[in-house]
Amino acid sequence: MSDKRLTPLAASLPASVPFVGPETQERAAGRAFTARLGANESVFGPSPKAIEAMQRAAAETWMYPDPTAHDLRLAVAAHHGVTPDTVILGEGIDGLLGYLVRLFVAPGDAVVTSAGAYPTFNYHVAGFGGELHMVPYTGDKEDPKALIAKAKETKAKLIYFANPDNPMGSYWPAADVQAMIEAVPEGTLLVLDEAYIENAPQGTAPALDTADPRVIRMRTFSKAYGLAGARVGYAVGHPDVIAAFDRVRNHFGLARISQAGALAALADQGYLRQTLDQVAQSRARIVEIAEENGLKPLPSGTNFVAIDCGRDGDFARDVLANLLKEGIFVRMPFVAPQDRCIRVSCGPEAETRLFAEALPRALETARS
Amino acid sequence: MSDKRLTPLAASLPASVPFVGPETQERAAGRAFTARLGANESVFGPSPKAIEAMQRAAAETWMYPDPTAHDLRLAVAAHHGVTPDTVILGEGIDGLLGYLVRLFVAPGDAVVTSAGAYPTFNYHVAGFGGELHMVPYTGDKEDPKALIAKAKETKAKLIYFANPDNPMGSYWPAADVQAMIEAVPEGTLLVLDEAYIENAPQGTAPALDTADPRVIRMRTFSKAYGLAGARVGYAVGHPDVIAAFDRVRNHFGLARISQAGALAALADQGYLRQTLDQVAQSRARIVEIAEENGLKPLPSGTNFVAIDCGRDGDFARDVLANLLKEGIFVRMPFVAPQDRCIRVSCGPEAETRLFAEALPRALETARS
Numbered sequence: 054m055s056d057k058r059l060t061p062l063a064a065s066l067p068a069s070v071p072f073v074g075p076e077t078q079e080r081a082a083g084r085a086f087t088a089r090l091g092a093n094e095s096v097f098g099p100s101p102k103a104i105e106a107m108q109r110a111a112a113e114t115w116m117y118p119d120p121t122a123h124d125l126r127l128a129v130a131a132h133h134g135v136t137p138d139t140v141i142l143g144e145g146i147d148g149l150l151g152y153l154v155r156l157f158v159a160p161g162d163a164v165v166t167s168a169g170a171y172p173t174f175n176y177h178v179a180g181f182g183g184e185l186h187m188v189p190y191t192g193d194k195e196d197p198k199a200l201i202a203k204a205k206e207t208k209a210k211l212i213y214f215a216n217p218d219n220p221m222g223s224y225w226p227a228a229d230v231q232a233m234i235e236a237v238p239e240g241t242l243l244v245l246d247e248a249y250i251e252n253a254p255q256g257t258a259p260a261l262d263t264a265d266p267r268v269i270r271m272r273t274f275s276k277a278y279g280l281a282g283a284r285v286g287y288a289v290g291h292p293d294v295i296a297a298f299d300r301v302r303n304h305f306g307l308a309r310i311s312q313a314g315a316l317a318a319l320a321d322q323g324y325l326r327q328t329l330d331q332v333a334q335s336r337a338r339i340v341e342i343a344e345e346n347g348l349k350p351l352p353s354g355t356n357f358v359a360i361d362c363g364r365d366g367d368f369a370r371d372v373l374a375n376l377l378k379e380g381i382f383v384r385m386p387f388v389a390p391q392d393r394c395i396r397v398s399c400g401p402e403a404e405t406r407l408f409a410e411a412l413p414r415a416l417e418t419a420r421s
Numbered sequence: 422m423s424d425k426r427l428t429p430l431a432a433s434l435p436a437s438v439p440f441v442g443p444e445t446q447e448r449a450a451g452r453a454f455t456a457r458l459g460a461n462e463s464v465f466g467p468s469p470k471a472i473e474a475m476q477r478a479a480a481e482t483w484m485y486p487d488p489t490a491h492d493l494r495l496a497v498a499a500h501h502g503v504t505p506d507t508v509i510l511g512e513g514i515d516g517l518l519g520y521l522v523r524l525f526v527a528p529g530d531a532v533v534t535s536a537g538a539y540p541t542f543n544y545h546v547a548g549f550g551g552e553l554h555m556v557p558y559t560g561d562k563e564d565p566k567a568l569i570a571k572a573k574e575t576k577a578k579l580i581y582f583a584n585p586d587n588p589m590g591s592y593w594p595a596a597d598v599q600a601m602i603e604a605v606p607e608g609t610l611l612v613l614d615e616a617y618i619e620n621a622p623q624g625t626a627p628a629l630d631t632a633d634p635r636v637i638r639m640r641t642f643s644k645a646y647g648l649a650g651a652r653v654g655y656a657v658g659h660p661d662v663i664a665a666f667d668r669v670r671n672h673f674g675l676a677r678i679s680q681a682g683a684l685a686a687l688a689d690q691g692y693l694r695q696t697l698d699q700v701a702q703s704r705a706r707i708v709e710i711a712e713e714n715g716l717k718p719l720p721s722g723t724n725f726v727a728i729d730c731g732r733d734g735d736f737a738r739d740v741l742a743n744l745l746k747e748g749i750f751v752r753m754p755f756v757a758p759q760d761r762c763i764r765v766s767c768g769p770e771a772e773t774r775l776f777a778e779a780l781p782r783a784l785e786t787a788r789s
Contacts, residue, residue: 282677309650
């Protein structure tokens, strides 16, 4: 029952959760997954130096975290060759998206995204009363021109665009993304979610230009850096846009250990390169597995592969359910026609082999 | 410069920060504090078992946290003898206060608190466009009757009341707090911040009654449990109030290591009792130090002592500045006449001794 004291907006919101965690599925099934390949985590783990840094920081947890995340902010800025006032850290990209929507979207304001794109962004837009306008994917890719056209038509405050994309793994080259930035209409801010950018081919990210107020770039330590559990994301953008976060954010929201882990992970670029190689090998292996089963893997610039199961969404949902029953945690796109695919995260050989073994049975059961 | 695309509400907000962290002060001074006694942290540290649990969890940080915080939620519920649907975990009480204000306070809605009470609550109210009404402290205590009267007068959506209080350390016995709960007007929710409740004398907290929709209780692992850096707070309340958080919260905001640390800390009640004894001894020592210097320590049910410096706010600010110059990190109330005090956190003998040595010099300089 809804509480009558809630604001009209809060009362109108569903008690929804953007993603059900694998732990909840495991508890429902009464057993643990044997291969955790559904959340696009880095199953290869973070840098051992990041683990050591977090272990050292554990004893300091009696102290509040630095609310300015000073050391990490400076390190991120130096890493990207930008000034610290163009970087803001937050509780994952999820947390930053919430603050960003709050800052820019008043009730009734238009926001543009792609049908089937990141649901947590949509959750925040709904949560602040924004009006979502969706454009379809084109050829399993988000469509920059359609997004821009829809933003012009609706006078949108924000456009959400992920490059590379989740859940499809597709990506646009930097030149196309830069052209999109140039086309952002006045009064609109482009939210460029680059959570997977480290896994993408060279030439996928346009140069960072923090003098440009039309775009804000979202990055994370959750994917390539293997620190999903630490909840550390960051945004890079124009200083005026970045400064606005300080008006609304939970200043002490970023755990002290998490800051220490991210700082050490960022410093260990050698380990990052090694992980990127492992991910690339695993991606190639998932492509092979898909093809061995007569399925079509889609090109991926991420740490996962979307596999076209060749029929409709009901069939793919069947395949997914069969894999889950075998203890293989994978996920899939929510929206047709992308929901003909399942989405498999990269991982070490042991996990990938379990997937390879289970997939033929999952397909056979779904077909019968 | 403010971005023109911000919502009118966001554009109206100052780029303020509720608290400047000690790290920022240390960087400005060019040296580290020798005694960190200003943030009411548990300088005694968390349970060694909590540290070990966090160190073990560090290697699992590649996994997202459980967004339901299932294990911790069940443990907290069992600890308090309530059902899990009456407990919500969040990124510190700060994070939970933000969500709560967002759920209940629409722009223009009235909210009641005490002048000089927790500024982060005020920050969130301003951040969602609420209209703050303040009542003064009475005898250095928050005034339950005045808060209730103001809530009736203004038809407030929320009343903020901390018991024990920060920054004064004062507290009301359970019977008075229960009487306040009974007097909460229809349409109002009492936010009972009990961050320091473990340090208070027996009989300070009314019994938890999760059938009562008039009050929500805020607790934390940041104070007595010594995990301020982990950012784990929780609220206990009526299931309808608690369920509403799922409409707006950052579901994946609570770091995986933090959940593991809080779970282990909660399980180690023996260590908690030991810490509470240490805090009580330190509190007695701070009282002695104050009296040795001719100052008046106020009664405290917390892990800190407010010391009346005997003159006005300017004098106390002078004393504070002198202590900071000597490397002693302490804070003080913001609002007169409470700002005649400085606020000193409990800590081990080494830190307390540094304070004892610096205080006479700080007073002498301020008097001259």
